[in-house]
Amino acid sequence: MPKHETPLLDQLESGPWPSFVSDLKRQAESRTQKQSEIQYQIPVDVVDDLLGLLELSYVEKEVHWKHGGIVGVFGYGGGVIGRYCDQPEKFPGVAHFHTMRINQPAGKYYNTDFLRQIADLWDFRGSGVTNMHGSTGDIILLGTTTPQLEEIFFELTHNMNQDLGGSGSNLRTPEACLGESRCEWACFDTQELCYQLTMEYQDELHRPAFPYKFKFKFDGCPNGCVASIARSDLSFIGTWRDDIRIDQEAVAAYVGGELKPNGGAHAGKDWGPFDIQKEVIDLCPTKCMWMEGGKLKINDRECTRCMHCLNVMPRALRIGNDRGLSILAGAKAPILDGAQMSSLLVPFMKVEDPYDNIKEVIENIWDWWMEEGKNRERLGETMKRQGFQKLLEVTGIPADPRHVEHPRFTPYIFWKEEEVPGGFERDIADYRSRHPK
């Protein structure tokens, strides 16, 4: 018997899709059934009350959660997000309903033993409701009370070798694609760089001092499996400087139909025979490919590493050998002002331990943004306000044609005085000696 009637929520179970309402009901029932086995440290009916409160919000069309608060674990300024309900008498199970962000492993590799430990810990000291994973990448544990926070933190750090993630005006938990562990397109070891920078910037991750949140994400190639270009203030995207490696025999095998394009991913429907002209060459965004004497040619100077041709013919085309990454800056997806993608800042950098070249770019940007960024202003907004030129200046990166999205509309170029030989001061007498009135 459910604790609260939830006719409006029940409707959400009727469609063809999986329903979070069904999941929550199952969890509510499981908690009630197991109360003799598990010494629950927060109310048994936390999930019942969560459903009841949500139903009430649906009826009244008003939210009953309060935002924020001074909750956390000692020494950390992030990782816990305080949430309280404004109807604690009616719904005591969710009077406190704090979220904990747990730093997911790079590439999100787990063993089942770890997952069981997390699930057991969260059933015991929390609601048992999780989100695997939040947009930031963390394991999200939804719903516990203030006294449980230190207990959970102790268990995680002492017995599970597991840290909290970032929240608030911190460096958020860095996130990487699975990269070299499984993917032939990885141009650098995303998991390693993600781990090394997470360790290097522990203080930034746990002790807030930025104007607002700051995110790093690492994509091994421009396919962008963690969508760093859209979701991180600094996007690290693998690329290569030399040429795409072409296996002409495999090209011929794709053309001849012996190899399935896209690894056979579109096999569910008959699309007709593979047409390299239509499906690869004509779709190259920079029009830098052509067939010549039965061989595929690429003008690699024009290729922007869009990955299309490599994705269609993975056996024939491979990433180059001189690999590294590009750094792009300024993506954000705020609720008020529209979304913005990252802009290219560093066209190419090698990725080698101890990664000093990469850290230098990061720290120069932070020094500038921490100094100049307004409160609650993301890096992308500071960049827009002060100009991309300013970003180049503070990072010491020379301007490059690849920084230009498209040629400018106006013929004017604004020089700074120090860029003009001799400055703006002119000796008028000297000028007139050559240009009489």
Place this chain on the structure above:
Amino acid sequence: MDKEAAKQEIINFLESKSGSKTKFYFNDFTKLFPDMKARDVKKALSELVQEEKMMYWSSGSTTLYGLKGSGKKEE
């Protein structure tokens, strides 16, 4: 300015404002010390939090700092 002096100045600033405002952004503190590096201001603030003289307040997306025990408390 040395760190202890900076910490005292932060406390003085917070106490002088306690009538009107109890929570501040990190950048409000860097403005108190125009000649100090932001990283050093952060170290001073982190120590004050460690010493339990100050507290973090977080909405989940933004973090503010205040004197411990000041302002609205959560139940």
